[in-house]
Amino acid sequence: MKPAPFDWHVPDSLDAALALKAALGEEARFIAGGQSLIPAMNFRMAQPAALIDLSRLPALAGITTEPDGGLTIGAMTRHRTVEHHPHPLLSEAMAEVAHPQIRARGTLGGNLAHADPASEMPAVMLALDASFDLRRAGGTRRLPAADFFLAPLTTALEPDEMLAAIRIPPLPPGTGTAFLELARRQGDYAMMGVAVVLTRAADRVASARLAFLSAGPTPMLAPRAAAALVGAGPDAFADAAETAAQEIDPMGSVQASIPYQRHLARVLARRALALAWGRAA
Amino acid sequence: MITVRLTVNGQPRTATVEPRRLLSDLLRHDLGLTGTHVGCEHGVCGACTILWDGQAVRSCLALAGQAEGAAITTVEGLSPADGSLSVLQQAFRDAHALQCGYCTPGMLATLTEFLAETPDPTEDQLRHALSGNLCRCTGYQHIVDAALLAAKRLREARP
Numbered sequence: 103m104k105p106a107p108f109d110w111h112v113p114d115s116l117d118a119a120l121a122l123k124a125a126l127g128e129e130a131r132f133i134a135g136g137q138s139l140i141p142a143m144n145f146r147m148a149q150p151a152a153l154i155d156l157s158r159l160p161a162l163a164g165i166t167t168e169p170d171g172g173l174t175i176g177a178m179t180r181h182r183t184v185e186h187h188p189h190p191l192l193s194e195a196m197a198e199v200a201h202p203q204i205r206a207r208g209t210l211g212g213n214l215a216h217a218d219p220a221s222e223m224p225a226v227m228l229a230l231d232a233s234f235d236l237r238r239a240g241g242t243r244r245l246p247a248a249d250f251f252l253a254p255l256t257t258a259l260e261p262d263e264m265l266a267a268i269r270i271p272p273l274p275p276g277t278g279t280a281f282l283e284l285a286r287r288q289g290d291y292a293m294m295g296v297a298v299v300l301t302r303a304a305d306r307v308a309s310a311r312l313a314f315l316s317a318g319p320t321p322m323l324a325p326r327a328a329a330a331l332v333g334a335g336p337d338a339f340a341d342a343a344e345t346a347a348q349e350i351d352p353m354g355s356v357q358a359s360i361p362y363q364r365h366l367a368r369v370l371a372r373r374a375l376a377l378a379w380g381r382a383a
Numbered sequence: 384m385i386t387v388r389l390t391v392n393g394q395p396r397t398a399t400v401e402p403r404r405l406l407s408d409l410l411r412h413d414l415g416l417t418g419t420h421v422g423c424e425h426g427v428c429g430a431c432t433i434l435w436d437g438q439a440v441r442s443c444l445a446l447a448g449q450a451e452g453a454a455i456t457t458v459e460g461l462s463p464a465d466g467s468l469s470v471l472q473q474a475f476r477d478a479h480a481l482q483c484g485y486c487t488p489g490m491l492a493t494l495t496e497f498l499a500e501t502p503d504p505t506e507d508q509l510r511h512a513l514s515g516n517l518c519r520c521t522g523y524q525h526i527v528d529a530a531l532l533a534a535k536r537l538r539e540a541r542p
Contacts (some may be wrong), residue, residue: 104424110385110402110448133446140444141425144405153402157449182438201515203493204426206438207445288514 105143109152116159116266120239124262126152132264133157134178134212137204162211162266171272177211177265184210189270190381191279195226195297198281201289214250215265217257217320220291224251225321226281227268228313229297235267242266251320276308277301278382280374283315284366286357292316293358294366296346300331300378307331307338310375314367316358318351325349327371336379343371387447391416392460400447407431407442409450410457418458418488422517429516432489433457439496458488461495470540471495471533480529482520489516494530502538506531 111130113119123130129151133139142148156162162178165187173189182205185196199205199213199222213223214234227234227247234250236243236259250258259265273279283295295315301308310331312324324346331342352363386399391414398404398413407424410416410433422430424443431442434456462469468476471494481487490513497504497512504512509530510523518526 104405105403105446107401107403110446112448112451133449136446136449137426137441137444140405140446143403144425144443153446155449201429202497202512203429203432203439203441203515204444206435206440288511 104146105140106146106149108150110155111152112155112158114158116161116237117239119154119156119159120237120262120264122154123264124239126154128261130154132212132215134209134215135180135207136212137200137208138212138216138218156264163209168272173268173270175210175268175270177215177267178209179211181205181208181210181213190273191226191230191281191297191299192270194279195222195281198222198283198285198289198292198295204289210268211265214268215257215259217251217255219251219254219318219320220316221321222281222283222292222295222297222315225295225313225315225317226297228321228323229279229299229311230270231299231311232271233269234265235269236260236263237266238262238264244269248323253319273299274301274308276303276382278378278380280377280381282370282374282377284370293355294352294363294370296367296370296374298371298374298378300375300382302379302382305335306333307335307379310342310378312342312346312371312374314346314350314371316352317363317367318353322350324371331375336376339372339375339379343368343375346371385448387451389450389452390454392456398447402446402448404447405443406433406445406447406450406455409447410442410455416457416459420485420488422485427517428486429489429493430486432492432516434492434496437496437499439493456492456495458491461491469495470536471498471530474529474533474536475526478525478529478532480521480526486516486518486520490518490526494533498530498534498537502534502541504530504534 131150166174283292285292300310327342327346347364347368354360420430422428426444
């Protein structure tokens with residue numbers, strides 16, 4: 103028995119879940135798959151007074167394709183489901199999230215709300231320019247992913263709010279994506295990783311977004327590198343990767359020093375740009 | 384206290400536990416199924432891996448209450464009712480895939496799901512599939528050998 107004691111709530115409707123959270127406030131946590139929260143509770147780094155289990159709310163799970171080709175992903179959609187979706191970047195990056203046993207239980211919404219800057223999906227959301235539906239009793243607001251992640255394990259969610267859905271815009275024609283990361287072992291936290299979304303117009307880049315994980319206190323976009331790529335061709339990738347490596351804010355770890363993380367960012371960004379370019383053809 | 388109803392190895396089971404009870408502890412302490420081993424208790428080692436509705440998951444990363452209504456298979460439920468070994472278990476024995484045996488229940492759970500989904504795996508696929516299960520004795524080679532042997536035997540046994 104590792105976690106500290108807590109009250110256990112299993113609401114049978116979304117409204118009931120939101121009302122509970124509004125009543126219990128910051129001391130209560132929603133629990134989705136629990137693949138980040140339960141280890142934190144086992145270590146007693148997290149000691150919520152109450153847990154509100156979302157697993158009986160099927161309305162929160164599932165992937166819907168919108169008329170414009172974009173996706174709406176319910177927060178309780180399991181990683182495995184997202185991994186098997188044909189979206190090229192979601193499926194490629196999801197295969198790097200922990201291990202299959204974790205992906206069977208973990209959810210996209212839980213992963214994003216946990217806001218670990220070393221996690222893959224927050225960076226992927228920035229690269230895709232996703233936005234999130236944050237629900238509270240009586241209302242929903244939509245926030246761009248770039249405004250959601252504030253600091254390590256800290257998001258823009260208010261105490262009475264739930265991350266209910268993830269909205270992924272359609273990829274424009276001529277778009278290629280790529281995800282690359284380097285970890286010491288399969289499934290470990292990556293020392294550096296990058297997600298690239300690149301749209302081609304013939305032999306030029308029309309637009310590009312690069313987002314890095316394990317590269318700062320939040321997932322990090324590289325806007326200067328992205329701007330430098332517009333109108334350029336593959337011969338600009340090396341310089342853009344160098345720019346990106348200087349734009350990010352890696353924090354260093356026992357496994358990877360800050361200069362080494364910047365080196366990895368440069369190499370991975372160059373390779374990911376080339377991959378995305380080729381796939382956009 | 385909460386009452387949890389679930390199916391374990393085909394049998395309906397009920398336990399009344401504190402909400403903070405981990406599924407791994409429910410299986411071991413409340414249901415007496417000590418074949419599920421507990422290693423790190425934070426989701427890294429894979430020793431506690433069980434099958435939950437057919438999918439390999441970490442039982443130390445689930446609360447008992449989350450398993451309400453779930454169909455769980457532990458290592459005790461992997462072998463046939465007559466007490467013989469499953470094809471995978473026999474392959475582990477034949478290929479010397481265990482030494483101390485601590486990681487074995489988790490390895491078997493992971494591989495049971497993986498081989499059902501991937502009947503003819505490459506060694507590379509197998510090593511990826513096993514990346515979430517740590518073994519400190521074997522160096523993995525004999526576990527990979529056993530999984531390949533089991534996959535071959537399972538393919539040959541199919542009509």
